[in-house]
Every structure is written in structure tokens, then in C-alpha cells.
Amino acid sequence: MQLVIASGKGGVGKSTVTASLLYLLKDEYRFVAVDADADAPNLDLLLGVERWEEERELVGAKVARINTESCIRCGICQERCPYDCIKVIDGDYVVSELTCEGCNVCGLVCPVPGTISLDEVRSGVVRKTTTRYGFPLISAQLDVGRPNSGKLVTEEKEWAKKLMGELGLKHMVVDSAAGIGCQVIASIGGADLTILVAEPTPASLSDVQRAYKVVQHFRQPAYLIINKADFNPGFTALREWAEAEGIPILGEIPYDRAIPRSMSMLKPFVEAFPDSKAADAMREIAERIREEILK
Amino acid sequence: MQIAVSGGKGGTGKSTIAINLAIALREHYDLVLADLDVEAPNDHLLLGVELANEEPVELFMPRFDYQKCTRCRKCAEVCEEHAIITMRDGTPFLMPNLCSGCAACEIVCPVPGAILPGKKLMGHTYLTETPYGFPLVTGRLLEGEERAMPIVSRAKKRAQGLEKELLMVDTAAGTSNTVSKALEDSRLIIAVTEPTPLGIHDGELILRLAKLMEVPAMVVVNRSDLGDVAKVREIAEKYGAEVIAEIPYSENIIRSYVEGKPIVLTDYPEAGLFREIASRVVEFLGGGE
Numbered sequence: 001m002q003l004v005i006a007s008g009k010g011g012v013g014k015s016t017v018t019a020s021l022l023y024l025l026k027d028e029y030r031f032v033a034v035d036a037d038a039d040a041p042n043l044d045l046l047l048g049v050e051r052w053e054e055e056r057e058l059v060g061a062k063v064a065r066i067n068t069e070s071c072i073r074c075g076i077c078q079e080r081c082p083y084d085c086i087k088v089i090d091g092d093y094v095v096s097e098l099t100c101e102g103c104n105v106c107g108l109v110c111p112v113p114g115t116i117s118l119d120e121v122r123s124g125v126v127r128k129t130t131t132r133y134g135f136p137l138i139s140a141q142l143d144v145g146r147p148n149s150g151k152l153v154t155e156e157k158e159w160a161k162k163l164m165g166e167l168g169l170k171h172m173v174v175d176s177a178a179g180i181g182c183q184v185i186a187s188i189g190g191a192d193l194t195i196l197v198a199e200p201t202p203a204s205l206s207d208v209q210r211a212y213k214v215v216q217h218f219r220q221p222a223y224l225i226i227n228k229a230d231f232n233p234g235f236t237a238l239r240e241w242a243e244a245e246g247i248p249i250l251g252e253i254p255y256d257r258a259i260p261r262s263m264s265m266l267k268p269f270v271e272a273f274p275d276s277k278a279a280d281a282m283r284e285i286a287e288r289i290r291e292e293i294l295k
Numbered sequence: 296m297q298i299a300v301s302g303g304k305g306g307t308g309k310s311t312i313a314i315n316l317a318i319a320l321r322e323h324y325d326l327v328l329a330d331l332d333v334e335a336p337n338d339h340l341l342l343g344v345e346l347a348n349e350e351p352v353e354l355f356m357p358r359f360d361y362q363k364c365t366r367c368r369k370c371a372e373v374c375e376e377h378a379i380i381t382m383r384d385g386t387p388f389l390m391p392n393l394c395s396g397c398a399a400c401e402i403v404c405p406v407p408g409a410i411l412p413g414k415k416l417m418g419h420t421y422l423t424e425t426p427y428g429f430p431l432v433t434g435r436l437l438e439g440e441e442r443a444m445p446i447v448s449r450a451k452k453r454a455q456g457l458e459k460e461l462l463m464v465d466t467a468a469g470t471s472n473t474v475s476k477a478l479e480d481s482r483l484i485i486a487v488t489e490p491t492p493l494g495i496h497d498g499e500l501i502l503r504l505a506k507l508m509e510v511p512a513m514v515v516v517n518r519s520d521l522g523d524v525a526k527v528r529e530i531a532e533k534y535g536a537e538v539i540a541e542i543p544y545s546e547n548i549i550r551s552y553v554e555g556k557p558i559v560l561t562d563y564p565e566a567g568l569f570r571e572i573a574s575r576v577v578e579f580l581g582g583g584e
Contacts, residue, residue: 009335010468011306015493039469040304040500042493062375082355082397083448083476098475098508101444103375103397118375144504148471150441178305178468179334182441201552203310203337210335213438232553260521263491 002172002191008207010178012199013227018175019046023268024286026133031171032160036187038140038152043175048266052127061123061146062102064095070115077106098145126155150186180210193221199228200235222247228255251285253278297462299478302487303497305468308517309487313465314341315559319573321428324461329454331477332467333434333446343555346421352449354396358413363406370400418446420453443473470504484512490522502534512536518544539575542568
């Protein structure tokens with residue numbers, strides 16, 4: 001079974017919840033964890049990963065380059081670039097590598113053959129390790145300024161599937177990126193269900209509603225975990241929304257200083273502070289996941 | 296003139312800092328705030344306004360006139376996104392989700408009119424008046440669409456079009472090329488980070504991007520009592536950035552957020568912190584009133 005943890009909004013505790021959930025399920029289930037937030041991967045930090053056993057460079061991203069020797073400075077490339085990535089610097093037309101999407105429109109419209117080339121560049125790395133808890137983790141790191149491509153996530157999931165076959169693992173748990181863009185779509189696409197994590201604030205509600213639309217697009221069941229549940233007592237709209245949509249609420253985790261403290265210790269909070277209120281809530285959630293989802 | 300508020304990790308308080316800083320800077324500049332976190336735009340919620348003046352962002356999407364198409368496959372060959380597949384006889388089909396709207400296919404098509412300019416709605420931009428004396432421009436990607444870049448680019452243009460003295464940009468988290476697009480042309484980046492290992496890890500990435508883009512950066516440490524600020528200083532120094540403010544974890548900030556009243560306008564002591572950040576920015580940029 002492939003399950004995804006998503007939130008829409010960053011910083012609501014998706015990765016901390018994921019790390020603790022993995023910790024609670026590790027003895028009973030055989031799974032591979034995937035950190036699909038290639039732009040800002042953090043699950044490895046929360047699981048105390050210190051080294052990677054295997055790293056693969058991911059090439060295939062492309063950026064345009066203009067040869068200033070043969071460039072006749074006609075400006076057609078700049079005019080036609082769909083994303084305004086071409087600037088004039090000291091009289092030379094230059095492609096900004098940090099914003100280029102690699103579509104090659106500049107190369108196609110350039111009247112001087114050979115002046116604009118489309119060069120392959122590295123987009124990042126995909127990495128694998130075995131955590132100290134025994135289960136494998138696949139993670140990726142996008143290089144700074146590269147397109148935030150779902151291809152990296154697809155690559156991670158392929159590797160995870162291969163590991164499942166090799167090691168006889170039953171489940172894949174994907175910690176998705178924040179937002180609703182291509183990495184999130186690549187995470188949710190092909191999964192069996194999504195667990196949404198949200199906090200009771202208008203911003204988190206707005207973002208989780210958007211993430212839920214992506215889940216619906218793939219016709220998957222969704223569940224909700226409410227984090228920092230007591231942090232905004234007057235705000236009932238999150239719960240009401242979930243009830244109106246028929247999204248089962250797996251549980252509520254109270255705001256607990258044990259969580260940020262555990263993050264500084266680089267440990268799942270259920271491991272670092274097993275007696276905390278948050279850990280109690282998390283164990284109940286894990287129990288429901290065992291009974292209702294993983295069965 | 297443009298400045299940006301950015302931060303590697305999501306949820307560090309970028310938007311909170313952006314809106315409070317915008318309110319504080321309003322006393323010095325005629326400004327516009329642009330929310331370019333198009334996958335999860337929240338500045339309007341924090342400012343307590345409803346998005347207004349919606350404009351669609353539509354992308355070119357090829358439509359094939361199969362009467363005219365010669366099945367030469369050039370469109371499929373040129374598509375970097377592999378969004379056009381061809382049947383055995385060369386008949387092209389589009390997979391709309393993969394299409395980036397770059398129009399390369401139309402450029403190479405040898406038969407005039409065989410590729411028609413269809414359109415696809417990718418999202419919207421908004422221009423909303425706020426009760427705080429500056430307008431807010433917001434970009435919002437449509438759910439189910441993958442490409443944030445066109446929305447970021449269009450929202451930024453809309454904000455630039457207002458020709459204000461100061462354009463303040465609030466970016467998405469991370470360091471992908473949509474963040475670089477938002478940061479582009481900034482005179483200063485305010486990098487918001489937390490002093491936790493995760494915050495520091497991601498904060499370093501944004502400082503690296505700022506360095507690559509040759510934009511000076513200042514660091515604001517949010518929830519500064521939840522970790523080791525000395526480590527943030529160390530990283531900041533490595534990239535030639537200065538830590539200009541430390542904002543401790545504060546119930547008052549949460550309370551003001553919940554009440555929909557920006558903290559900088561309250562009597563809470565934290566308001567002073569934001570005014571100080573603003574004066575550091577004014578000092579750096581010069582000008583203003």
C-alpha cells in the first residue's frame with residue numbers, strides 16, 4: 001500500500017508527524033519511507049540520518065546558453081522567452097540559469113544557428129539509506145535554482161518500488177512537499193490514500209483545502225490529522241470542513257513544547273518524549289491507522 | 296525598487312513577517328506587497344481581506360488541426376516536456392498536464408494553421424486593497440495544475456505594473472527556480488529562519504541562493520528561543536549576511552494572528568521588533584520619507 005502524508009501548508013508538522021508515525025509502525029510493518037520534499041528535505045534530519053549509503057545524480061534538467069561570440073544581439077530570444085529569463089547584461093544577452101525552464105523556445109527562434117544551445121545540467125541527487133530504526137529511506141535534494149520538478153519525486157518512488165521488491169516490503173510511506181505543485185502531484189498520483197495534516201488556522205485550512213482538491217483529482221480517500229489542535233480554541237472551521245466533506249479525523253495532537261524540543265534532538269517526538277501529551281495522541285492515531293488503514 | 300522576504304523552510308513565519316514589515320514600511324515608502332507563494336498564498340488571510348480583481352492566467356496550449364497536419368512529428372520532437380505523443384502514423388496528441396505552454400511546437404510546425412493557439416487556465420492573479428494603505432497582489436495556482444512559474448511571473452508583472460516606490464515580494468519556501476524568479480531584481484532579501492537544525496539546514500540553502508543571485512541578505516530568526524541562534528549567526532556570517540532580529544516564540548504573535556490584527560499595530564512589546572526590522576531595511580535601502 002502506498003500512503004502519502006500531505007498538508008498544503010509548510011510548517012504545520014507534516015514531517016514531525018510522519019517521523020513519529022514511522023517510529024510507531026516500524027516494528028509491526030515492513031515499509032520504505034520516501035521524503036518527497038526534494039526542495040527542502042527534512043525527514044532524514046528528523047530520523048537522525050547521518051550518512052547516505054547510495055547517491056545518484058539526477059541529470060536531465062536543461063538550461064539554455066547563448067554564445068556571445070556569434071550572437072547578433074537581435075533580441076528575438078528575449079522577446080519570445082515565455083518566462084522572461086533572458087536579460088541584457090553589459091550589452092550581452094544572457095540566460096538566467098536560476099529561472100530557465102529549459103523549454104528551448106529561445107533556441108528555436110534564434111536566427112543564427114548554433115548560437116543558443118540547450119545544455120543538460122544536474123537537477124539534484126536522489127539518495128538512499130537505512131535508518132537506525134531499520135527501515136530504508138529514500139530522499140532527494142534539488143539543486144538550488146533548479147525547476148521544482150515532479151520528475152525527482154517520480155525517480156524516488158521508482159527506487160522505492162524497486163526496494164520493496166528486493167526487500168519484500170509491503171508499504172510505501174511518502175512525506176510530500178508542501179503546496180500543490182508538481183512534486184505534490186507526483187507524490188499523490190499513484191498512491192492509495194492521503195493523510196492530510198493541518199492546524200486550526202485560516203491559512204492552514206485554506207492550504208489543506210487546496211491539497212484535498214488534488215487528492216480528489218486522483219479519486220483517493222483522504223484522512224485528516226489535526227496538529228497543534230488546542231492552539232486556536234475558537235477556530236472550529238477545520239473540523240467542520242472535514243466533517244462536511246466526510247474526511248475521517250484520525251486524531252488531534254495538542255500543541256506541545258516536546259515537539260520542537262525533539263526536533264532539536266533530531267529524534268521523533270514519540271521516541272524523545274514518550275510521556276508527553278503529544279506522544280499519547282500520536283499513539284492513538286497510530287492505533288487507528290493500524291485498525292482502519294493498514295488492517 | 297524591490298525587496299523580498301524568503302526562507303528555506305515552510306512555516307517559519309515568512310508571511311507573518313512580510314505583512315508586518317509591509318505595514319511598518321508603509322510609513323516610509325509607497326509600496327505594494329506581492330504574495331508569490333502561489334501554491335499556498337496566505338498573505339490575504341493574515342491581512343484579513345478577500346481576494347479581489349481576479350485576472351486569469353492562461354497559457355498557450357496547442358490544438359491540432361488534423362486536416363492540415365502532415366504528421367511530420369516535428370512538434371513532438373521539439374517538446375522538451377514530452378507533452379506531445381504521436382501515433383504510429385505521426386498523428387500528434389497532447390497530454391495537457393505535461394504542457395508548459397512554451398509554444399515551441401507552434402514555432403517549429405511547418406504548416407501554417409496546423410497548430411492553433413488553444414488556451415489553458417493555470418490560475419489567477421488578484422489585486423486587493425488592504426485597510427493598511429497598500430495594495431496586495433496575489434498569485435494563485437489552480438489546484439491540479441503543476442506549474443507555478445507562469446503564475447509567479449504574471450503576478451510579479453502585475454505588481455511591477457503598479458509602479459510603486461517599493462515592491463515587496465513574499466516568496467514560497469525552498470530554493471527552486473520559482474523562488475529565484477520571485478527574488479530576481481531584489482535589492483535585499485530578508486531570509487526568515489528558525490534556529491532548529493531543520494531551519495538552519497534550509498536557511499543555509501536560501502542564503503546560498505541569495506549569494507548565487509548576488510543579492511545582499513539579512514537574516515531574521517523567528518522563534519529564536521527554540522534553538523541555537525549562535526549556529527544561525529555562524530551560517531549567516533559564512534554567507535556575508537547579518538542577523539538583524541531575533542523574534543522569540545510568542546503567544547502574543549499567535550493571539551494577534553488569530554484575532555486578525557497584525558502584531559506591529561498592537562501594543563505588545565513584539566511590535567517594536569518589527570519596527571526595528573523596518574528601520575534596518577530603510578537604513579539599508581536609503582530614501583523613503
